[in-house]
Structure formats: C-alpha cells, structure tokens
Amino acid sequence: MGSIERILVMGAGPGGLANAAVLGSQGSHVTLFNRSLDRLQGTIRRGGVEIEGSLGEAFVPVPKITDDIEDAMKDAQLILIVVPAYGQMSMLDLIIPHLRPGQIIFFLCGSVGSLEGALRMKAAGIDLNKVFIGETATLPQSARVVGESKVRILARAKAMVRLSVFPGHNIDHVVETLGDTFKLNAKRNVLEPGLNNPNFLVHPAPMLLNYAAIERAEGMFSLMNEGMTDGVLRCLDAADAERTSIQAALGLEVLPVDDMYIEQGSSPDVYRTKGEPFKLRDRIWSRYIDEDVPYGSVMLSSLGRMIGVPTPVYDSINTIMSVVEQKDFVSMGRTVDKLGIAGLDREQLMHYLETGERP
Numbered sequence: 001m002g003s004i005e006r007i008l009v010m011g012a013g014p015g016g017l018a019n020a021a022v023l024g025s026q027g028s029h030v031t032l033f034n035r036s037l038d039r040l041q042g043t044i045r046r047g048g049v050e051i052e053g054s055l056g057e058a059f060v061p062v063p064k065i066t067d068d069i070e071d072a073m074k075d076a077q078l079i080l081i082v083v084p085a086y087g088q089m090s091m092l093d094l095i096i097p098h099l100r101p102g103q104i105i106f107f108l109c110g111s112v113g114s115l116e117g118a119l120r121m122k123a124a125g126i127d128l129n130k131v132f133i134g135e136t137a138t139l140p141q142s143a144r145v146v147g148e149s150k151v152r153i154l155a156r157a158k159a160m161v162r163l164s165v166f167p168g169h170n171i172d173h174v175v176e177t178l179g180d181t182f183k184l185n186a187k188r189n190v191l192e193p194g195l196n197n198p199n200f201l202v203h204p205a206p207m208l209l210n211y212a213a214i215e216r217a218e219g220m221f222s223l224m225n226e227g228m229t230d231g232v233l234r235c236l237d238a239a240d241a242e243r244t245s246i247q248a249a250l251g252l253e254v255l256p257v258d259d260m261y262i263e264q265g266s267s268p269d270v271y272r273t274k275g276e277p278f279k280l281r282d283r284i285w286s287r288y289i290d291e292d293v294p295y296g297s298v299m300l301s302s303l304g305r306m307i308g309v310p311t312p313v314y315d316s317i318n319t320i321m322s323v324v325e326q327k328d329f330v331s332m333g334r335t336v337d338k339l340g341i342a343g344l345d346r347e348q349l350m351h352y353l354e355t356g357e358r359p
Helices: 012-025 040-046 070-074 085-098 113-121 168-178 204-209 212-215 231-247 257-263 293-308 312-327 348-356
Strands: 008-009 029-033 048-053 058-061 064-066 078-081 104-107 132-136 144-149 150-155 161-166 182-185
Touching: 008 012, 008 070, 012 029, 012 048, 012 058, 012 144, 012 150, 029 070, 029 161, 040 048, 040 064, 048 144, 058 293, 064 070, 070 085, 078 085, 085 104, 085 113, 085 293, 104 113, 104 168, 113 132, 113 161, 132 168, 161 168, 168 182, 168 348, 204 231, 204 312, 231 257, 231 293, 231 312, 293 312
Parallel strands: 008 029, 008 078, 029 064, 048 150, 078 104, 104 132, 161 182
Antiparallel strands: 048 058, 132 161, 144 150
C-alpha cells in the first residue's frame, strides 16, 4: 500500500479544521489553506486545532497555515477541498495552474462536483489519468466549531468513507496510493458517492416545510428535533424514494437514507427520534438551502429528467424554494449540462464514468 505524507486541506470551516486536526493526529504533514486568513486567525494564534467529542480531546499542531496557494501546493500529494458545493469550482480554479502529475484531488463532500471539476481540468489541458480527481459522499466526520480553533467531532469519525474518482478506471491506483489515510469504501464511479449525500434528504424538504418557523426563530431552530415531525418525515421519505429510483434506473447500488446514515457511522435516530441528537441546539445555516437545493435537489431532478425517472417532490421543492428565497435555484444549479453528461443514455453514461470518454 502507498502512503500519503503531505496533505493540503482547503477551507477554514468546521470540516476543514476537523480534517486538518484528524489527519495531523495520524501523522500526516498538513497545510491548511483559506483564501483569506481572517477566519484562521485563531488557528494561527494557537498554532493548530483543538478537538473534542467522539475522538477524545487533543490539540493538534498544524505546521503550515497560509493564503498563498502556490506555496500551499508546493509539496501536496493529496488536496482536500472542504468547502460547500457552491465554493468548489472557485477553489479548484485556484489550484489548476499549480497541478502536477501524481497529485490527487478530492471534494469532501462532492455532490457530483468531480464531474464538473473534471471538465475544467480537461479544458486546462490536464490529463485526468495523471492528475486524479474524485469525491466522497460526505465528510469523514461531522463537526461544529465550539471555540477559537476548537471543533467538536460529533459523528462518523470511525466510519468508512464512500468515495470514487473520475474516470472510474483509476480507482484502484488511487486507493493504493491513499493507503490508510482514510478507511475507504471505494466505488467504481462518482455517482456512487455523489448521489449518497444525506444532506440532499435532511435539508431541502425539511427546510421548506419548516420555513415559517425558522423565519420566526431567526434561525435558532433545531431542524433535527423540532423540524422532523411525522408529516415532514413522510415528505423526506418521498424525496428519498425518487433518489433511490434514480439509482435503480442507473443500475447503481440502491442505498435508502436510513442505510446511508448507518453506513456513515451514524443512525437514522438522528432525524427519526424526538430529542436533541447531538445534545446541542444547532443554528440553521443558509447553506442548508443555498447548497443542498441547487447542488442536491436540482441535480437529482435534472438527472431524473434525463433518464426518465419522475421527481415531482424534488421538482416542487426547487420551484417553491426559488419563490420563497427569491433565487432561481434551477438555473443556478448543478444540472446534467454543467456536469457534461446531458443526452447520455444509461449505457453511455456508465461508459463515460468509467473511461472519461464520451461515446
């Protein structure tokens, strides 16, 4: 098995901080990059990241913290882009001029962003069989910032990470190179992780159906507790039935949302059981809509339309959420056109995902 010694983590949110700390604690040399150092001043002052929660308590030094992308890319073997989906392409654009053969890029989590990113890399003349791009289904750990450069790791810390690369025929090489950097659940194409992001289920429909309550509370609302009533869960399950119908039509592994949570080291009790799942009152974040509608439900609607799978629940969410938010999420969203797969039938799509070549 190979080994990854030098890792670049891009993003200063809870996911970026948690990954920098966890990977650093495993012995990797971690560089933490953000486009602005404003959000990293606490990490710079402390010289690292403090963690608590399901991995125990520790302070993990971060050797390099920078906003200089050329310097950050210099020795990186593995590049983890840990930002919301709407920030993925701008981060990728920063690193494209500095990429070199052998480097591996992963979106954590991807939401099928690796297909969109691959188009940009190919347009820049990069050989996708020499520089590798892929994605995970979700973050290796769920985390919240609870203090200056301090994160609480809540779940999934010991779970297998579902991931793949584009084109899929490179997955064996990438897995061999990654070695034990992650506990891997490697898949043959990027739709296997890309369509199994739980946020596509637990955010769009519940956010829409609880919109008035969230507005009244000015965002101080526990979506996983107050928001998951029986009726809301029925809508969530109906949306999940559309997503799994897409998986079945494409011949992919069908993974219902409850099984998805179990695979990722959590439990459906998080959203199906009354009570605060993480023993904290979590604030509603705008990305639950701004990320998971255009890059989740819009993407699923677009893919379903292309392969002939009806998605009336997701279509309704996209339309109504666009009205209440006064944003055109459909035109903003990650459609099959933006993914470079428009017009492909099932066999052609599977061929493209495996080889990187359109028939």
